[in-house]
Amino acid sequence: MNRRDFLQGVTFAAAATMTAAGPVFAAGDGQRHALPKPDVTQGRPLMACLAARRSNRALGREDLDWPTLGALLWAAWGINRDNGRHVIPTAMDRRQLAVFAVRGDGVWEYLPKEHAIKRVLDGDRRGRFDASGLVLLYAAPGNDRFAPMHVGSMYQNVGLYCASVGLASCVKYQQHEALDAELPLPAGWMTYITQSVAHPAR
Numbered sequence: 001m002n003r004r005d006f007l008q009g010v011t012f013a014a015a016a017t018m019t020a021a022g023p024v025f026a027a028g029d030g031q032r033h034a035l036p037k038p039d040v041t042q043g044r045p046l047m048a049c050l051a052a053r054r055s056n057r058a059l060g061r062e063d064l065d066w067p068t069l070g071a072l073l074w075a076a077w078g079i080n081r082d083n084g085r086h087v088i089p090t091a092m093d094r095r096q097l098a099v100f101a102v103r104g105d106g107v108w109e110y111l112p113k114e115h116a117i118k119r120v121l122d123g124d125r126r127g128r129f130d131a132s133g134l135v136l137l138y139a140a141p142g143n144d145r146f147a148p149m150h151v152g153s154m155y156q157n158v159g160l161y162c163a164s165v166g167l168a169s170c171v172k173y174q175q176h177e178a179l180d181a182e183l184p185l186p187a188g189w190m191t192y193i194t195q196s197v198a199h200p201a202r
């Protein structure tokens with residue numbers, strides 16, 4: 001796909017450009033936050049995480065702190081090596097994937113190269129989903145046959161991270177496309193699935 005085709009159909013005062021690392025979205029106020037480097041010594045051992053992994057739908061409403069958000073996004077789509085490759089494997093090292101964090105203070109795109117987030121939509125849109133503290137959206141081109149596998153790797157990593165630190169999480173297909181018309185997605189892209197993450201509701 002050439003750049004012109006790629007940009008065709010982009011709506012909502014948005015622009016997207018393709019880079020070697022994948023798409024870069026532009027919308028909202030573009031405010032950026034650097035995220036704390038993930039603490040790779042944190043959490044329970046892997047076997048204990050596997051034993052503890054489960055869906056928990058009793059999700060709290062409060063926002064997660066920056067280190068937790070950074071660790072979650074890194075677990076999903078972070079870069080874990082000097083050669084720029086990611087925590088998850090992807091077919092042919094494809095990088096046409098995006099993770100959005102729906103928070104009380106807007107919708108933020110994860111920027112793996114900078115390990116930062118950029119606001120692409122203003123306002124609290126968590127009520128469009130299950131209103132839990134954080135809703136992650138996993139997006140990719142609709143015609144990428146590998147995309148469901150890639151997003152599955154992302155949500156599984158996040159679920160295991162949640163198990164490692166005692167957070168509640170649930171993968172959800174319900175309302176997964178609720179923001180697609182507003183998000184600055186390139187033509188043909190879609191949100192495949194969502195994942196709600198929060199402190200367990202008391």
Ligand SMILES: Cc1cc2nc3c(=O)[nH]c(=O)nc-3n(C[C@H](O)[C@H](O)[C@H](O)COP(=O)(O)O)c2cc1C
Nearest residue numbers: 053054055056057155170171172173174175193194
């Ligand atoms: C692709 C996928 C879609 C799911 N969609 C929903 C959903 O829309 N709503 C929901 O409450 N749970 C959803 N779940 C969670 C499953 O219901 C849950 O994983 C399953 O019941 C097994 O429970 P466990 O995760 O605790 O092992 C989904 C899970 C997956 C993997």
